[in-house]
Structure formats: structure tokens, C-alpha cells
Amino acid sequence: MSNKISETLTFECETGNYHTFCPISCVAWLYQKIEDSFFLVVGTKTCGYFLQNALGVMIFAEPRYAMAELEEGDISAQLNDYEELKRLCLQIKKDRNPSVIIWIGTCTTEIIKMDLEGMAPKLENELGIPIVVARANGLDYAFTQGEDTVLAAMAHRCPEQILLSDKKKVIQDSNIQNFFSFLSLEKKEETTNKYFEKSKKNPPLVLFGSLPSTVASQLSSELKRQSIQVSGWLPAQRYTDLPSLGDQVYVCGVNPFLSRTATTLMRRRKCKLIGAPFPIGPDGTRAWIEKICSVFGIKTEGLEKREEQIWENLKDYLDLVRGKSVFFMGDNLLEISLARFLIRCGMIVYEIGIPYLDKRYQAAELLFLQNTCKNMSIPMPRIVEKPDNYNQIQRMRELQPDLAITGMAHANPLEARGINTKWSVEFTFAQIHGFTNARDVLELVTRPLRRNNNLENLGWSDLTKKEKK
Numbered sequence: 001m002s003n004k005i006s007e008t009l010t011f012e013c014e015t016g017n018y019h020t021f022c023p024i025s026c027v028a029w030l031y032q033k034i035e036d037s038f039f040l041v042v043g044t045k046t047c048g049y050f051l052q053n054a055l056g057v058m059i060f061a062e063p064r065y066a067m068a069e070l071e072e073g074d075i076s077a078q079l080n081d082y083e084e085l086k087r088l089c090l091q092i093k094k095d096r097n098p099s100v101i102i103w104i105g106t107c108t109t110e111i112i113k114m115d116l117e118g119m120a121p122k123l124e125n126e127l128g129i130p131i132v133v134a135r136a137n138g139l140d141y142a143f144t145q146g147e148d149t150v151l152a153a154m155a156h157r158c159p160e161q162i163l164l165s166d167k168k169k170v171i172q173d174s175n176i177q178n179f180f181s182f183l184s185l186e187k188k189e190e191t192t193n194k195y196f197e198k199s200k201k202n203p204p205l206v207l208f209g210s211l212p213s214t215v216a217s218q219l220s221s222e223l224k225r226q227s228i229q230v231s232g233w234l235p236a237q238r239y240t241d242l243p244s245l246g247d248q249v250y251v252c253g254v255n256p257f258l259s260r261t262a263t264t265l266m267r268r269r270k271c272k273l274i275g276a277p278f279p280i281g282p283d284g285t286r287a288w289i290e291k292i293c294s295v296f297g298i299k300t301e302g303l304e305k306r307e308e309q310i311w312e313n314l315k316d317y318l319d320l321v322r323g324k325s326v327f328f329m330g331d332n333l334l335e336i337s338l339a340r341f342l343i344r345c346g347m348i349v350y351e352i353g354i355p356y357l358d359k360r361y362q363a364a365e366l367l368f369l370q371n372t373c374k375n376m377s378i379p380m381p382r383i384v385e386k387p388d389n390y391n392q393i394q395r396m397r398e399l400q401p402d403l404a405i406t407g408m409a410h411a412n413p414l415e416a417r418g419i420n421t422k423w424s425v426e427f428t429f430a431q432i433h434g435f436t437n438a439r440d441v442l443e444l445v446t447r448p449l450r451r452n453n454n455l456e457n458l459g460w461s462d463l464t465k466k467e468k469k
Helices: 023-033 045-061 081-095 106-109 117-129 145-155 167-172 174-180 183-202 213-225 258-266 283-296 303-312 313-321 334-342 365-375 389-399 408-416 427-429 439-458 459-467
Strands: 012-015 037-043 065-069 102-106 133-134 207-209 233-236 250-253 323-329 348-354 382-385 401-407 421-423
Touching: 012 365, 023 037, 023 045, 023 102, 023 145, 037 045, 037 081, 037 106, 045 065, 065 081, 081 102, 081 117, 102 145, 117 439, 133 145, 145 233, 145 258, 174 334, 207 213, 207 258, 213 283, 250 258, 250 283, 258 348, 283 303, 283 334, 283 365, 283 439, 303 313, 313 439, 323 334, 334 365, 334 439, 348 389, 348 408, 401 408, 401 439, 408 421, 421 427, 421 439, 427 439
Parallel strands: 012 382, 037 065, 037 102, 102 133, 207 233, 207 250, 323 348, 323 401, 348 382, 401 421
Antiparallel strands: none
16 A cells, blocks of 8 residues: 555545444533433443443532433333333432433343333323433444434424414414513514514524534624524523424534434424534634525625634644644544644645545535645545544554544554554544634644653653664
8 A cells, every 4th residue: 555645535435343432422411501401311231331431520410311220121021111211200300300301212222122202202291291212322323423313303392483474373372472461562563573574684593513502602603793693502501492493494513423413304394404514623614604604695794804813823733733644543423524624724634534424414514625625735535434443553554644533442552553642532522613612623633742742852752762672
């Protein structure tokens, strides 16, 4: 194999295993995002051990999740699953009184064909609390797809959009009636007219993807600067604030791993999907805003200057990464967006490994990656779906990248072979979206490189070379 990188965007598919976390780990960030929710993971003791290890740091914060552990009696169908789940949900209602209980089905519930979808509506009627079923199990390709499954399930629970032509529906809506109760007849008419005028000016826009509240506010503010009002987020901070959906609603994703949610919003809820690159890095954020503005027929203002300002602020990091090479082994489905941003920063990307690639949902991102490579006069990387890690290590041995972004399982073995690594899971939990968080992405990427520079200054690199000899 030669060291020459392909000059076109090439797609390959290998037959490797999926070396990623279990998707039930999505509970870690979703229960914090949806503040009035409770997550009940239905699985075996192994699932419980995983959650204890992955989320153990939150033990003192009384997190809003629990395990419904399946015993031998459950698996061999000798116990009544409905009664057991009812007992647990009654206890959850009594102790926490959440607005929604989300059942997370695991691999075992799939194998024994536990009818969670059949039990949920019956129990929902008995308890008077919505129960959403999401099968975020290990049969998925990557752990981030757990969020995708949960959001796709929640999309079915979003209220129906009020049609702009139907003013009677607005007046008959119980929530609006309560609001109108203290207004005079003239004021009611005036308020209703204002509602429709506002709706006609700004087509409803719902953004989907779980982000920390501060980051979501930043992205909403960036759109507001361009005179675009965000009508809602999926998920909302509270389940009771889920956005209205319908055939007049535009939706746009903020994460590349939400293809199932996008499909549900389009096919089941008849929403109009805006296919945009994802708002990761200053370049991605600008392209994301520009695409939304172009769909709404709005000319952007000051966006180019805003992006230039962010690049100027990143200068100290850009000097560190320029000319350095990076190899993505594949883990969290953020690889395409991160690679595109790092190429724009002046890095060379040898390979983008990715567990699963939905080319339709990531079409705009792939095109943007291609254009970025052309603009930077950099050979285009190969994209390897479902990579075989053994083959990847052979390629890395030959290419000798400055950095490998990899799952936790492979980090230490690679470090032992003299390759700098960064855990890909850190990008999942860090704030990486929007203009202001581009610095955080480069902080993560450059940490191993800065560490090496510090060691060289101390003379450690020479000592290490002697030890290897």
C-alpha cells in the first residue's frame, strides 16, 4: 500500500465489529436535558453494571433513571412482566412524579420479545402518566444512536400543529382559552391576529438534537440575528413543552447521528426536512445558518464577518494543528463533521472510519467535506464504513498519523505503539456546536499534541526513544 491519499472522496465498507459503547448510555445526557422525565432501563444485571460504571459519577445527584432488572423468571416467562413494571412505575410516580416515563428496551427485551409497546399504553391509562418506549439496545451501530431512538419515539408524542387557516381551532384550544379568559373580546381578536401575522412571517422551525441548554440558546440566538425565530426543540427541556409538528413545520438536525428521527419527522409527522451541514466548527455553523436562511428566502447579514472573527480567535490553536495528520478509527458518528472542521483548520485526514453512514441524511455534510478539501487544496480522505480495526492498525502503522481519534478500547494499545490518541467519546460529552464552542473542539484535539511538546521540552522524548531501542 502506498502513502498516497486518494484525490477523490472514496467510500469503502469493511466487515469489522462495532467497537462502541452500548446505546443505553444515552440516558446519561438525556435525563439531564429533559428535566421532568424519568428513564427506566429494562434489562439484565449486565446493563445495570454498565450504567453504574458509565454514570456512577452522578450517584450523589439523585439522577432520574433506574434499572428494571430481568431475572431468570422474567426471561423464561414465568413472571408477569406487566405487574412488575406497573409496580416500579407506581413507585416512580410516588417518589418523583415525572411528566413522562421513558422505557429503554435493551438487547434482552429484544431476544425474549418482551412486548413493551403493548404494555405501555395500558399502563399509561392506569397511571395517568405518558410512557414512551424506545428500544435503544446494542443492536444499533453506535452508542449515540440511543438518542436517535428516544427522539424518534418522542416525535410521535409531539402535538399536532395548528393550521394557519383555522382560527377556530386556536380559540378552541384549552391552553389558549385559559390565556384568553381574562381578555376582552376585542383583545382576543387582536391577539389571535397577531399570532397569525407572526406565523406567516416566520415559518415554524423545529431543531432536533439534544444539546446543553446554553448551547441550544446560542444556536437559537444566532438564528434570531438573521430574523429567524426557532419555534421549538426536540427534545425540549420539559416534556410538557414538546414542539408542535405538521406539514407546515420545517425541521433541521444539529447532530449527524439522528437519521431515524429525521425519517420519523418526515414520513410520520409530514415535516419538511432542511438538509444542512451540522453546526460543528465556525465553517459548519455558518453553512448550517446559511442553508436555513436560504430555505426561508432570507439574506444573511454579518455571517461572514462573524466566522472570520472566530477563526481569528482560534489562531493559537491553528498554529499547533496546521500540517498535522489525523486518523479517525470510528466510534460516535460525529467523524465526518469533525474531519471536515479539522481539514479546514489545516490538518490532513488520512482516513475517516465510521460505524454507520446514512448518505441521505449526511448528504449536505459530505458535499461540504468535499468542497472544504478542494478549497484547502488537500487530498480527500477515504471514508471507511464498519471498519475492521486490525486493518486500520496496519494502515496506521504505515501512515504514522500525528493523532488517532478512537474509542476507549484502542487508546492505550495505540499509545504503547507510539501513536497519540484522543477518546472519541469526549467529543460526544463536550460542547462542540456553534461558533463559540469551536475552541473547545480544538482544545480536545490539541491536548495530546501539547502534552508531547511539553515532554520534548523536558527531554522526555529522547529518554523514551532510548527505552524503545
